[in-house]
Amino acid sequence: MTAPALVLDDVSITLPDADRPVLSHLNLAVREGDLALVVGRTGSGKSTLLGALNGLVPHFSGGRLDGSVTVAGLDTRSHRPRDLADVIGVVGQNPMAGFVTDTVEDEIAYGMEQLGISSSIMRKRVEETLDLLNIADLRSRPLLDLSGGQQQRVAIASVLAAQPRILVLDEPTSALDPTAAQDVLASITTLVDDVGLTVVLAEHRLERVMHAADTVIWLPGDSTAVQGDPSEVLLRADVTPPLAQLARVLGWDSVPLSVRRARRRVRAAGQVPARSAPEPTEALSWAADPAADVMRLENLSVSYGDLNAVDRVDLTLQSGTVTTLMGRNGAGKSSLMWAVQGATRSSGSVRVRSSHTASGGDVAQPGWTDPRTASPEQARRLVTLVPQAAADLLYLPSVGAECQQADRESEADPGTTASILHRLGVELPAERDPRDLSEGQRLALVLAIQLAARPSVVLLDEPTRGLDYAMKAQLSLIVRAIADGSGLAGPAGSPAAVLISTHDVEFAAMSSDRTVVMADGQIVADGTTRSVCTSSPAFSPQMAKVFHPADLLTPGEVAEAMADPSVDLTVERGPR
Structure with a gap:
């Protein structure tokens, strides 16, 4: 019987200022050389559990931990995180947030320097780690120039260079396209199978990793935990x-x-x-109705120095439709969205049609306007963008204050934003601090704020990051309501065009009418979601x-x- 690498014995964790434990009386064990998958709804305690494994909870987070957490035979009560650095390595959700140097090689060496490892051993380990994760060609590259998948592998390499026996990863593929995610997960499973590393991994997109799991730890959200065989636990789980x-x-x-x-x-x-x-000859077809066009891009280009992020793109969007924009990291999806919204310098033509009610109550004649040259007030009514980090748009101390400010900025009737939030199916107390909301709640609040201006085009950049399956299903209903009208967007609640940049093929399959695929700044596929997603191995949902x-x-x-x-x-x- 393989000895446990991690043991939680009657562990209860109470966070600061909380009146009851977020996790209670957990008894869990992960065998050496296993890959343990931690699953659960948003807010169920996954990050808290991972933080307890290397002592960050409660040594740095505060609060109270009852029971014992033993890591490779060391009790976290008497061994602080710095004492466990050579035993357990942790990689967070955002690799860039943990980088402290400028280049790949320096970043891999940095952790060993802090452990006082000699330079000769460091050099050897750097080379071994570069080869292990197949990133030797990146050794001199600036970290800021790497793709998301490359950054994630460098983050893992910087932890592995210290040669820990246990690796903990918090949503390592949340920001990656399907191919990059597969590369990272292949590296992780290689470490488990060929090196014997013990891995504990929390992930929302379980379809990407559950086939490699030896055990699943499910957090139902009632402070308990269920551990067992993946095929049996996932049949019962609420994810x-x-x-x-x-x-x-x-x-x-x-x-x-x-x-x-x-x-x-x-x-x-x-x-x-x-x-x-569909027949191959019909696989990439989208029957656009020019009369329903609400946005037209012609020869749109965005450049950063010598890099053509968006290269002469032509694209139309129709009201009442949901379109997903897919492609590998760095394909130009976000650059295209920011260019349409007017926040990024671009060339070419961007035209958006609007027919908002005039000040006298009469409906204005439809007209085409470039949001890049429109006034801020007019631009809000043409195009709105919800960025990847939706919380960046929240800066007031309460939900109510955010809603009231949105009403004023959009020149909407008082209570408009709060009403939209209600119709989105999310009930939030007006006095609640936005910083205390879950990812899904913050996204809904930002959507309501942006929709208060009744824009003709709604752009969502990676909205499913950090959302569990139930939240994504709710978001799918929300974007459909926005496209159909339902009083949520568009002039006087008329249909709007929704464009969603996403790496989540399952979300694309359930929510969109049309899928556009970008590569190297250009559109390489454009058709119905059914035709595009059934003709592409990389972008096919699992049912296909x-x-x-x-x-x-x-x-x-x-x-x-x-x-x-x-x-x-x-x-x-x-x-x-």
């Missing part, structure tokens, strides 16, 4: 990745942890709908892979197909 939803739809007694297992299982049971994917060649995108569509007696659920079994 439901697509394959867990599929298992419930089809009545399975366990969750297949990979597409391969799920595909074999549905074929063995003859549960594949006999529906065909499991049921190929049937063009199913979500577990909900599988459930509909199962319930429809006109759909033939049998196919010839054979190779894909």
Whole structure:
């Protein structure tokens, strides 16, 4: 029996100023060389649990810890985080927030310098770590010039160079495109399988990593924890990745942890709908209606020195539609959005149509305006952007103050922003400090603030970062309501165009009508979400892979197909 690398014995954690524990009477153990996946809804205590593993909780966070946390035989009560630095390494959600040097090689060496490791050993470890994570070609690169996936691997390398026996990662793929996320997770699983490292990993996008988990620790949110076999725990958990939803739809007694297992299982049971994917000649088509155009980009370009971040892009958006913008990190998605909003210098044509009610109550004639040259008041009514870090737009001490300020800036009737927040399905006390809100609550508040101006075009940049599956499902309903009108956006509540930049293919599948893919600043694919996502291995949701060649995108569509007696659920079994 492999000895535990981590043991929590009757652990309870009470945060400062809290009247009850956030985690209570936990008894958990992670074996040496295992990959333990920590899952749970936002606010269930995942980050608190991870912080307790190296003593940050309570030595730095404050509060109270009852029971004992033992890491590689060392009790965190008597060993502070600095005493455990060579035993357990921690990588946070944002790699850049933890970097302290300028280049890759210096960053990897820095942690060893703090541990007093000799220069000769440091040099050897730097080389070994660069090779281990396949980043030797980055050694002299400035950290600011790296992609998100490269930064994440450097952050892991800087921790691994100290040769800890345990690695703790908090959402390591939250900001990465599917390919970069796969690269990082491949590096992590290599460390587990080939090096014998013990890894504890918290992640919202479970579909990316659950196939590699040896054990799952589920935090239901009631201060308890459930640990067990991943295929059994995920069937019960309130976080439901697509394959867990599929298992419930089809009545399975366990969750297949990979597409391969799920595909074999549905074929063995003859549960594949006999529906065909689009023909290749029809795969990338979007039937745009020029009469519904609300935004037109022509020859739009954005440059940073010699880098063409957006390279002569032509794109139209129609009111009443939700479009997802996808592509690898650095493809130009955010640059395009900021250019449309007018915050980034750009060339080419940007035109947005608006028909807001005039001051006398009459409806103004529709007109085309460039938001880059419009007044701030007019620009708010044309295009609004919710950035990746939505909380950056919140600066007042209470929810009520933020709503009132938004009403004034948008020249809206008092109570407009609060009413929109209510219709978004989020109830927040007016006296609540925005800093105390969850990621999903802050996102909803910022959306309400931005929608108070009734913009014709709504831009969302990576809105699903930090959101659990239930929150993403709610966000999907919200963006659909914005596009349809429903009193949430557009002039007098008319339909709006929504453009969402995201790396989350599952969210794209459930929420959008159209998908645009960018690469190297250019649009390389543009069509219906169904056609684009069923023709691309990199951007296919798991249901499309499991049921190929049937063009199913979500577990909900599988459930509909199962319930429809006109759909033939049998196919010839054979190779894909």
